[in-house]
Each structure stands twice: as structure tokens, then as C-alpha cells.
Amino acid sequence: MNKPVVATASLAGCFGCHMSLLDIDERLVELIDLVEFNKSPIDDIKKFTKDVDIGLIEGGCCNTENVEVLKEFRKKCKTLISLGECAIMGGLPALRNDITVSECLAEAYLDGPTTVNEHRILPNDEELPIILNKVYPCHEVVKMDYFLPGCPPSADLIWEALVALITGEEKEIPYALIKYD
Amino acid sequence: MADRISIYIDKKEYFTTEDKTILEAAQENGVYIPTLCHLPETESSTSCRICTVMVNGRPLTACSTPVGEGMEIDNSTTQITEWRKSVLEIMFTEGNHFCPSCEKSGNCRLQALAYRYQIMAPQFPYQFNEREIDATNDKIIQDHNRCIICKRCVRAIKDEHGRSFFAFIDRGHKLRVRLDRKLGKELTDELAEAAMEVCPVGSILVREKGFETPIGQRKYDLERIGADIEQNGQMKNHE
Structure with missing residues (x-):
């Protein structure tokens, strides 16, 4: 039997959730026996080479590239999981959600106290993804199947959830593992 | 002294006195009903609605409704949990x-x-x-x-x-x-x-009081809210 395939991505996140995944420590050895990794920063595979069983998404959507990647994951992954607060509610990047994009850009590139921008240029190269008006939780862009809260979700929570998904056995999650911070 | 009466919470019989609210009666019997806006010793504000229970088939707030003899209260049905x-x-x-x-x-x-x-x-x-x-x-x-x-x-x-x-x-x-x-x-x-x-x-x-307690030692890190009330109830049942 083929091993289940896992893919991961970090959108508008800080890679903390990926670090937490690595925090399962020696169980990583067990994990690579259980699953095969495809597109992920962990193995540095940049493009999907096959359909995937489980997709883990860290971070919400703050620009057009995030939306594109998320939609691609939705197409390729049978089960898609929001991993961490940013994927679930936008997280700290969403602190800008009650501020207009023009104000944010002005603060970052024009008027910030440490900004040097002689020609007052805002980043506008066509190669750059466009910033969205707000930071969106993943489930407001595509359908997400499961949510693992935490900032980051604890390694144990990620492990329990992955094992439950791979083995197909429902698990009771201990109280101490579900945290929003 | 108020009269002793019996009420039923989730089909189980409990004893209390007439001068109590459903919330107080539940708490003294070790049954946890969640509250947010409720403050003991002050008038109920009943604004958050989190303590809603079904009383004889009608939704009412437990913090403000007085108990009555033979009252049938649902506190843990799927519908109430979803609400x-x-x-x-x-x-x-x-x-x-x-x-x-x-x-x-x-x-x-x-x-x-x-x-x-x-x-x-x-x-x-x-x-x-x-x-x-x-x-x-x-x-x-x-x-x-x-x-x-x-x-x-x-x-x-x-x-x-x-x-x-x-x-x-x-x-x-x-x-x-x-x-x-x-x-x-x-x-x-x-x-x-x-x-x-x-x-x-x-x-x-x-000011300057945020993040005082380290993660892992804070109030609800390890113990879920209401656990104290439920433990009291278990001890009471044991006696």
C-alpha cells in the first residue's frame, strides 16, 4: 500500500507552526515511515508532483500569491487543515485589518521613523503579489476540513491529529492541547 | 429558612431551597452551568445568554430564573451545547x-x-x-x-x-x-x-501586570473552567 502523502505551506505566517511540526522530535522518524512528503518547505519540493492526502496550511491570506497557493492546495489535497491561529483567524498579520492598505504601505515604505525612501516609491513591480485589503482566514477563501488552533499548535497536537488522520481512528484530544496562544 | 425542594437537571434529581436561582442550585450540587456576565452578589445582567438552559421545555437564563418544585432542567443537550x-x-x-x-x-x-x-x-x-x-x-x-x-x-x-x-x-x-x-x-x-x-x-x-504568570501555570492552562464546581459535586456524591 502506498503511504499517505502530506504537503505543507506557509502563507502569511511566521513559520512557527512548521517549527512546531519539527518539534515532534524523534517522532519525525516515525512520521517519515508513516507518510511521504510532497510540496513543502521541509523537503524543499516547490511544485506538486502528485495528488496529496493531507495538506497543512500555516498562515492566512494577505496577498494574491497566498490565495493562489491556497487554491492550488485545495485542488490537490483531499484533506486540508488550517494549522495555527493565523490560518484560522488571520493572527497577528490581521492586526492591520482595521487600517487601510494605503495607510499600511505609507507607514512601511514612506513615513515610518526608520524609513529611507528618497524617491517615495511604493513597491509596485509586476512580479510582486498584490496586497489584499484585509488578511483573510483560510476558511473564508476555500473550504478547510479541520482546524488545529494554537500559536503555534503544540507538537503533540499536530502529532495526534496527523496520526488520527493517517490511521483513520477518532481520538479524544486532551484538554491541555487545545490552546489559542 | 426557605423550603427544601427537588429539581431535575439532565433527568437527575437534586435538592435545593426555594430562594435560589437555577445557577446557584446547580453550583451547590456540583453541576456546572457556564457563565460570563454573571457576578455573584450582584443583580443578574443576563446579557451574555451563555447560561441558557431548557426549563420545562423553554429556554431561560439560569442566572436569573428562580428554582421551582419539580423543575425539569436540561443543561447538556446537543441543542444547548450548540447554542x-x-x-x-x-x-x-x-x-x-x-x-x-x-x-x-x-x-x-x-x-x-x-x-x-x-x-x-x-x-x-x-x-x-x-x-x-x-x-x-x-x-x-x-x-x-x-x-x-x-x-x-x-x-x-x-x-x-x-x-x-x-x-x-x-x-x-x-x-x-x-x-x-x-x-x-x-x-x-x-x-x-x-x-x-x-x-x-x-x-x-x-499597567505593567500583563504576562505576569508564565505559560503553563495560568488559571485555565491545565484545568478546564468549571472543574472546581464539578469536583465539589463529586466529593459531595462520595460523602
């Missing part, structure tokens, strides 16, 4: 609750209830409403992003003449709690800490 989760999810999406950066995280009643009901993500869209942070007072900071308008601070924090330090201003969706500018100058350290404690979320913060 309670909805109430919490509305609060999480209506305000701006950034738990990872909140000083009250781990000690927050709203968060603790969401943990208890295992809310992984709310079913409603996030509003991201614009709210102000008021840091004009020397002792406390008011973060309106997190306020759930429970009125606990208004009811609990008073001076020796019975005047409230906090009050509601504006109406409808603009309604918010404001610390009285003049009276606020007389806020003592004890009252400021009491205000932070009475706030069920992280809306009232005492």
Missing part, C-alpha cells in the same frame, strides 16, 4: 480577540469557555471592527477590541459612596464601556486589580 458554542463564536468574531498577543490569555474566561467547548474555529465570519484602545488613565488601559459588554466592571467596581467607576456610553453597536474621567483619577491599585480580575476578557488591563 452556547454559537454565543462564544459570535463574541470571538464580533470583537478582535488576538489571543496570542493578549495579556489575559490563559486567564480569560471567554477563552476558557471556548476551550471547554473545544471550539477549533468559529462558524461566523470575522468582523474586524475598528475599536479604540484607551490608555489615558495612569493605572489601567482599556482595550475595546476585546470588550464583550458584560457590564461586570460597571456592577462590581465602585467607590465608597457606591458610584461606579465604569459606565456604558452610546447605544447599539456603538455601545462601549468607559472609565469615568474624573472618578478614574481616584482609582486605587486594589480597585484597578479588582477591575482586571472582574473583566472576563482582556479588556481592562493594569
